[in-house]
Amino acid sequence: MSNFLLLPIIIPFFFGMILMFGQKQLKYQRITTLLGLIISIICAFVLIVDVYENGPQTVTFGSWPVPFGITMVSDMVSALLVLTTLVLTFFIVWYGFGSIGKERERFFFYPGVMFIVTGVNGAFTTGDIFNLFVFFEVLLMASYLLIVLGGEKAQLRESIKYILINVISSALFVITVAYLYSVIGTLNMADISVKIAEINQPGILTVIAILFLLVFGMKAAIFPLYFWLPSAYAAPPIPVLALFGALLTKVGVYAIMRTYTLFFTHDLSYTHELLLVLAIITIVAGSIGALAHFDVKQIIIYNIVIAVGVILYGVAQMNEVALEGAVFYLIHDMIIKAALFMLIGIVIYVTGTTNLRKMGGLMKKYPALGWFYLIAALGLAGVPPLSGFIGKLLIVQGGFQAGNNWTSIFILASSLVVLLSVIRIFIYAFWGEQGQLSNEMNKTTYNHLFVPTILLVLLSILYGVGTEIIMPFMDEASKVLSDPSVYNDAVLKGGE
Amino acid sequence: MKVNNVILQFTAKIVFFIIFFFAVNIFFAGHYTPGGGFVGGLVTASAIVLLIIAFDLNTVQKLLPINYIFVVAVGLILSLGTASFSMFVGQPFFTHFFDYFYLPLFGKTSLHTAALFDLGVYLVVVGVTMTIIQTIGEDE
Numbered sequence: 001m002s003n004f005l006l007l008p009i010i011i012p013f014f015f016g017m018i019l020m021f022g023q024k025q026l027k028y029q030r031i032t033t034l035l036g037l038i039i040s041i042i043c044a045f046v047l048i049v050d051v052y053e054n055g056p057q058t059v060t061f062g063s064w065p066v067p068f069g070i071t072m073v074s075d076m077v078s079a080l081l082v083l084t085t086l087v088l089t090f091f092i093v094w095y096g097f098g099s100i101g102k103e104r105e106r107f108f109f110y111p112g113v114m115f116i117v118t119g120v121n122g123a124f125t126t127g128d129i130f131n132l133f134v135f136f137e138v139l140l141m142a143s144y145l146l147i148v149l150g151g152e153k154a155q156l157r158e159s160i161k162y163i164l165i166n167v168i169s170s171a172l173f174v175i176t177v178a179y180l181y182s183v184i185g186t187l188n189m190a191d192i193s194v195k196i197a198e199i200n201q202p203g204i205l206t207v208i209a210i211l212f213l214l215v216f217g218m219k220a221a222i223f224p225l226y227f228w229l230p231s232a233y234a235a236p237p238i239p240v241l242a243l244f245g246a247l248l249t250k251v252g253v254y255a256i257m258r259t260y261t262l263f264f265t266h267d268l269s270y271t272h273e274l275l276l277v278l279a280i281i282t283i284v285a286g287s288i289g290a291l292a293h294f295d296v297k298q299i300i301i302y303n304i305v306i307a308v309g310v311i312l313y314g315v316a317q318m319n320e321v322a323l324e325g326a327v328f329y330l331i332h333d334m335i336i337k338a339a340l341f342m343l344i345g346i347v348i349y350v351t352g353t354t355n356l357r358k359m360g361g362l363m364k365k366y367p368a369l370g371w372f373y374l375i376a377a378l379g380l381a382g383v384p385p386l387s388g389f390i391g392k393l394l395i396v397q398g399g400f401q402a403g404n405n406w407t408s409i410f411i412l413a414s415s416l417v418v419l420l421s422v423i424r425i426f427i428y429a430f431w432g433e434q435g436q437l438s439n440e441m442n443k444t445t446y447n448h449l450f451v452p453t454i455l456l457v458l459l460s461i462l463y464g465v466g467t468e469i470i471m472p473f474m475d476e477a478s479k480v481l482s483d484p485s486v487y488n489d490a491v492l493k494g495g496e
Numbered sequence: 497m498k499v500n501n502v503i504l505q506f507t508a509k510i511v512f513f514i515i516f517f518f519a520v521n522i523f524f525a526g527h528y529t530p531g532g533g534f535v536g537g538l539v540t541a542s543a544i545v546l547l548i549i550a551f552d553l554n555t556v557q558k559l560l561p562i563n564y565i566f567v568v569a570v571g572l573i574l575s576l577g578t579a580s581f582s583m584f585v586g587q588p589f590f591t592h593f594f595d596y597f598y599l600p601l602f603g604k605t606s607l608h609t610a611a612l613f614d615l616g617v618y619l620v621v622v623g624v625t626m627t628i629i630q631t632i633g634e635d636e
Contacts, residue, residue, distance in 0.1 A: 003583045010589075014576060020569035061590035 004050065005057045005074035007043040008082045009121045012036055016114030024106050030097060033110045037090040040117075044083040051079045052473060056480065056490035058127065067191040071491055073127035076477035077327055081124045081254060084331050087459070088246050088338045089117050091452045095342050096239035098448030099349065104150050104237070112149065116142035116243065123251050127491055129180065130187045132255065133173050136219070140166050143248060146240045147232070158235035165228045169218035176211040183208065190491035193262045193484050201266035209264035209271045213256065213278075220252025222312060223282040226305050230289060233301045238345030241297070245304050246338035250330060253308055257315050257326065261481045268318055276316035280407055282309030283414045290421035294356045296344045296429070299421050300337070303380065306418055307333040313411055314395035322398020324478035328470075329391030335460045336380050336387060340422070342453040343373050347429055349449060352438030356428040360435030369450070370430040372457050377426055379460050381419035387464035501550065508550035515543035523618055524611075533614035537621025544622075545629060553633050564626040571619025578612040 015036030022028045051057055056075035060066055074082075093113060100109060119139025126132050144166075148159040181187060183204055184195050196205060214225070221229040229249070233241055256275075264271050286305030293299050311333065314326030346369060351359050363370045375386070382388035392415065399408030429435075463470065480486050519539035526532030548556045582591035594608035 003589050006583075006589050010576070010580060014573075017569050017572045017576065020565060020572075023565075059588050061588060063588050063591045 002050075002057050003059055004043070005047055005059060005072060005079075005125065008040050008047065008086060009118055009125060011040045011043060012086075012114045012121065013118040016111045016118060019111040019114060020108070023108060026102065026105055029105060029110045033093055033114065034090070036114060037086060037093065037117075041083070041086045041090060044079070044086050047074060048076075048079045048083055048473065051076055052476060056487065058491050066492055067186055067188040070131050071127040071188055071190070072125050073189075073487070073491055074125055075480045075487060075490070076473055077254075077257075077480060078124040080327070080331060080473060080477060081250075081334075082121045084334050085117060085120050085124070085247055088334060088456075089113065089243065091456045092239050092242050092246070092338060092342070094452040095242070095345070095449055098445045099345060100237060100239050101150070107149060108145065109149060112142050112145040113243065115139075116146065116247070118142075120247050120251055124254060127189045128187055129177055129189055129192065133170070133177060136173070136251070136255075137170060139248070139251065140170070143244065146243070147236050149240075150237065152235075155235045158232045161228055162232040165218065165232075169215055172211070172218075173215045176208060176215055179204075179211065180208050188491070189258070189262060190488040193488055194492070196263055197266070197484075201264065205264065206267050206270055209259070209267075210274070212259050212264075213271075213275065216252045216255040216259070217278070218252075220249045220256060220308050220312075221282075221305055222278050222308060223285045223305075226282065226285065226308075229305065230298055230301050233304075234295075234297050238341060238348065242338045242341035242345070245301065245341050246334045249304055249308055250334055253311050253330060256312060257330075257481065260315055261318070261323065262484050262487060265318070265484065272316045272318055275312055276404065276407065279309045279312040279316055280410065282306075282312070283411070287414060287417040287421075291417065295354050296347060296356060296425055297354050299356075299425060300340050300344055303340075303418060303421065304337060306414065307337070310392065310395065310411060310414070313407070314391075314398060317395070317398040317402040317404070318482070319398050319401055320478050320482040321394050321401060323481040324474050325391050325394025325396075325398055327391075327477045327481070328394060328474055329388070332379075332387040332391050332460070332463060335456065335463060336376060339376050339453065339456040339460055340380065342449070342456065343369070343376055344425070346446070346449050346453060347373075347425075349446070350438060350441060351429070351436050352440070353436055356425060358436045359429040360432040361430070362435075363430040364434070368454075370426070372454055373430070374426055375461065376457050377419070377422035379457075379464060380422055381415050385461075385464055387460045389464060390467045505550045508546050512543050512547055515539060515546065519543065523614065526614060527608065527610065533617030534621055536614075537618040538625065540618070541622050541625035541629075544626060548629070548633065553630065557630075562626075564623040564630065567619050567623030568627065569623075571616045571621075571623060573616075574619065575613050575616030578609055578616065581609070 015032060019029060019032055051074055056073060058071055058073045060069040060071045062069050116139050119135050119142060122135035123132055123139060126135055144159065144163055147162055148155055180192070184192050186192055186195060218225040233244055260271065260275065283306050286302045286309060289302030290299050290306065293302065311326050311330050314322045314329060347359070347362065348354055350362065350366065353359065379386035379388050382392045392411065396408045396411055399411065519536045522531035522539060523533060523536030544556065544560065579590045583589055592609045594606055596604055596606050599605050
């Protein structure tokens with residue numbers, strides 16, 4: 001019993017509530033938001049140390065005995081993801097001061113951000129499948145607000161699609177949980193895992209596993225369910241896009257990771273084989289999109305799809321090395337996607353266009369921006385000292401261990417496509433003749449946008465260079481994922 | 497042509513209180529019989545909506561000068577406060593407490609902190625419903 005693991009969820013929630021007062025006072029809104037995020041970051045950091053020293057932490061609401069109450073479980077995977085979420089939100093909110101616009105800030109932008117963080121952190125921490133659904137809805141409701149806030153024509157059009165897709169997938173989620181409940185008779189995730197192992201996953205549970213893949217795949221944008229993502233993510237302003245790109249699809253990926261390592265581990269030749277095939281096609285689909293577009297936003301958005309494929313490929317291997325790589329790559333991808341969206345946000349701000357063909361020659365005027373973009377791009381592709389390297393290396397190593405040689409080579413080859421797609425932005429926007437420049441450029445706003453972005457890129461460099469320091473935490477995380485009994489024991493026996 | 501709403505307005509004045517007290521009854525009965533914060537909140541909101549139908553939006557806003565967004569926020573804070581109170585006394589989050597008290601008029605009564613949580617739910621439901629109806633109603 002330790003309530004401490006709830007603080008990274010409760011604190012943003014509380015600050016979201018008090019932000020509902022004084023909606024017109026920008027200073028109050030901004031300072032309170034940052035303060036709330038800083039306190040949560042400190043708590044999340046202490047939580048990681050605690051989990052590292054004492055193993056997974058659990059708390060069951062209302063002093064009920066374990067399978068009957070809602071259990072919140074913070075193992076290393078969720079603790080790391082919670083910290084990453086909060087840190088990224090901190091930088092994105094800071095970045096948003098310069099670019100989101102006063103009108104939006106006055107109309108519940110910050111409460112929306114805080115509630116989305118509540119939902120994401122709750123989804124990462126919960127140990128109850130229906131509670132996971134509730135937290136999904138919390139983050140989705142907040143994301144509906146953020147996607148439509150501002151009321152531009154494109155935002156209204158895309159939010160209708162986005163809401164429609166998510167309402168359907170949420171209904172499917174409820175139906176799937178209903179099936180699972182009628183077969184297993186419990187909602188506690190550890191209890192489900194134990195009971196599935198007892199009855200050795202008959203056919204109906206494999207069907208439920210595929211249904212879960214459908215539900216979470218729609219949230220995480222895997223092939224053939226990613227169709228809504230490119231246009232929906234292009235609609236909101238850059239800080240919201242960065243928040244979505246860094247956090248939302250990753251919750252779906254985490255949910256697939258959790259269910260496929262904890263529940264459905266007894267018919268690998270079907271479920272995980274399917275996951276592997278879908279992951280590969282997802283990478284192909286994302287690569288095609290990333291190469292086809294000349295719109296900077298779209299290129300990075302399709303890179304989200306590629307990364308989802310790579311992470312799920314790691315999950316599909318089901319060995320400790322690949323799972324460790326998947327966690328490594330997941331966190332790397334959250335950081336680098338936020339950084340890249342912020343960087344191209346600056347490029348769009350400076351040039352006033354999203355069309356690559358109209359840009360050019362930014363290197364002469366903005367050398368620092370150019371070099372940091374190059375570093376982030378190389379980090380995304382996985383060039384050795386940078387952050388994307390070790391995750392992909394472990395995933396591929398795990399792939400070879402599991403005997404999937406050809407597909408592993410394919411994953412390596414896909415890095416080239418990723419590199420090509422982001423370097424194309426670099427070549428078109430930063431090299432060559434001077435292209436279009438925006439007239440509304442203003443040096444202070446530029447600096448406002450520049451500072452948090454650079455800090456985030458530096459953080460991603462640290463994540464790559466400091467692999468040795470992070471490694472023990474990742475080991476812990478992959479141990480939990482590859483051996484469900486660690487999780488189950490922590491919940492069913494450790495929780496008094 | 498001016499429509500005379502005498503009967504509607506007169507009935508609404510009386511029926512408003514009947515509905516409102518019914519809502520309070522539902523709210524307090526929730527622990528032992530069907531009902532609770534959610535239904536109570538909806539019924540309260542419907543009583544206010546009846547007033548809006550019988551009179552108009554501005555009159556009702558003058559009558560009940562409430563910022564419903566603050567009602568939502570207060571409700572949320574109350575619910576979270578009730579749930580997290582147990583954290584400060586070393587119990588898991590959401591642990592509720594109850595005991596029997598001898599109150600002057602009611603005699604032996606069981607008081608439960610779940611009622612405070614329900615009050616939060618009640619306020620949120622009233623606030624959200626009224627915010628929706630007011631914003632759509634005010635929209636030209």
